[in-house]
Amino acid sequence: MSEYQYQERQVPRDRHSEFRLGEGKISGYASVFLGGMSLLAVLAYLYPSYLTTTELRQLYDAEYLQNILKYGMYFALFFGAVTFYLKKFRMMGFSGMALTGTAFLLGGYTIPVGPVEAKRLSLGVDWMILAFLGSVALFVTLEKLIPKYKNQVILRKEWGLDLFYFCFNHLAISAILIFANYHIGHFDWAISERAQDSISNIPIFIQFALIIVCADFVLYWEHRLYHEVQFLWPIHAVHHSVETMDWLAGSRGHFLQVFSERAMVMVPLYLLGVEESALNLYVAFAALQAVLVHCNTKLPFGPLKYIFVTPQFHHWHHSSEKPAIDTNYSAHTLLFDWLFRTLHFPKGHWPAAYGTTKKLPQSYLGQMFYPITALLDQRKTTSSRSENP
Numbered sequence: 370m371s372e373y374q375y376q377e378r379q380v381p382r383d384r385h386s387e388f389r390l391g392e393g394k395i396s397g398y399a400s401v402f403l404g405g406m407s408l409l410a411v412l413a414y415l416y417p418s419y420l421t422t423t424e425l426r427q428l429y430d431a432e433y434l435q436n437i438l439k440y441g442m443y444f445a446l447f448f449g450a451v452t453f454y455l456k457k458f459r460m461m462g463f464s465g466m467a468l469t470g471t472a473f474l475l476g477g478y479t480i481p482v483g484p485v486e487a488k489r490l491s492l493g494v495d496w497m498i499l500a501f502l503g504s505v506a507l508f509v510t511l512e513k514l515i516p517k518y519k520n521q522v523i524l525r526k527e528w529g530l531d532l533f534y535f536c537f538n539h540l541a542i543s544a545i546l547i548f549a550n551y552h553i554g555h556f557d558w559a560i561s562e563r564a565q566d567s568i569s570n571i572p573i574f575i576q577f578a579l580i581i582v583c584a585d586f587v588l589y590w591e592h593r594l595y596h597e598v599q600f601l602w603p604i605h606a607v608h609h610s611v612e613t614m615d616w617l618a619g620s621r622g623h624f625l626q627v628f629s630e631r632a633m634v635m636v637p638l639y640l641l642g643v644e645e646s647a648l649n650l651y652v653a654f655a656a657l658q659a660v661l662v663h664c665n666t667k668l669p670f671g672p673l674k675y676i677f678v679t680p681q682f683h684h685w686h687h688s689s690e691k692p693a694i695d696t697n698y699s700a701h702t703l704l705f706d707w708l709f710r711t712l713h714f715p716k717g718h719w720p721a722a723y724g725t726t727k728k729l730p731q732s733y734l735g736q737m738f739y740p741i742t743a744l745l746d747q748r749k750t751t752s753s754r755s756e757n758p
């Protein structure tokens with residue numbers, strides 16, 4: 370492997386997709402997104418049983434969030450007016466204002482907040498909006514301040530497809546939790562009350578570290594099986610089909626993978642019986658790390674990059690270059706890749722290309738059915754090989 374010639378990935382400027390001040394494109398997109406989210410938020414205030422997440426509702430103050438909604442709606446109108454004034458993207462300005470206008474007509478930010486009847490299955494509109502706003506504020510800012518590829522644009526190729534995945538994964542949160550809870554029910558036999566008692570008595574920070582290691586072990590092997598078991602690979606190939614790495618890229622994943630990954634990682638969390646604060650710390654850490662490792666950023670991590678999975682490390686997992694294929698499976702730390710000899714982390718280098726060696730369909734439906742079409746293709750190739758030896 371030492372002879373491999375690493376090359377720097379070239380990202381040419383994409384003037385057509387770039388955001389430039391004064392054109393009306395920035396304000397147009399801001400207006401449409403804020404208007405769209407305001408309308409969704411108003412619908413969530415109107416129908417909280419169906420459009421909000423039971424687990425999440427306990428963590429935020431719905432009345433306080435109406436203040437943020439208020440600013441969101443006024444900014445959507447303001448950006449819409451600016452876009453209209455700048456002329457070039459008038460249609461976007463109009464759409465943003467129309468979405469916000471509808472949100473106002475439905476009750477805006479003054480809908481009374483009362484007790485919510487908890488439904489078993491609901492759509493996580495609240496989770497989707499909060500995660501979107503948080504991700505844009507944190508990760509898009511990071512990508513602009515410390516980018517790895519300076520010329521890479523926010524509206525890169527297939528951003529709409531990945532935004533769809535982002536929305537799907539967040540809206541499906543309660544279905545994912547129901548499935549994960551059903552799944553962990555099969556592991557009751559493995560619970561040891563004595564072990565759980567001793568674990569809950571150790572300091573929170575050590576409990577947190579213990580969860581990281583145990584979850585990483587499960588995620589490592591699940592991930593490795595997705596790569597190395599022939600009929601599982603087409604499911605996971607969807608995640609690898611992304612050719613531009615950024616904060617949104619990690620959202621791309623077949624729903625079977627999204628559901629199975631969350632269900633599997635819940636098993637060690639359930640068996641360890643850790644304190645709730647350690648568990649919450651882990652959930653926040655895992656959620657942030659999962660987005661961060663896909664980001665277009667060269668944020669310096671110093672020696673921490675040899676302990677924790679960082680963007681550079683996970684970008685190598687997405688590389689289509691030969692020495693990097695089927696390496697860097699870990700989600701949290703480098704421990705298991707190092708231990709099981711699947712580490713690929715050439716000093717100072719980043720991948721020259723991302724994606725799968727065999728192209729996947731570029732539509733959501735095409736990718737959803739890809740595991741089936743890929744298996745049928747494999748069968749066809751095998752049978753034609755046996756017919757024509």
Ligand SMILES: [Zn+2]
Binds near residue numbers: 592
């Ligand atoms: Zn993978």
Ligand SMILES: [Zn+2]
Binds near residue numbers: 683
């Ligand atoms: Zn990834």
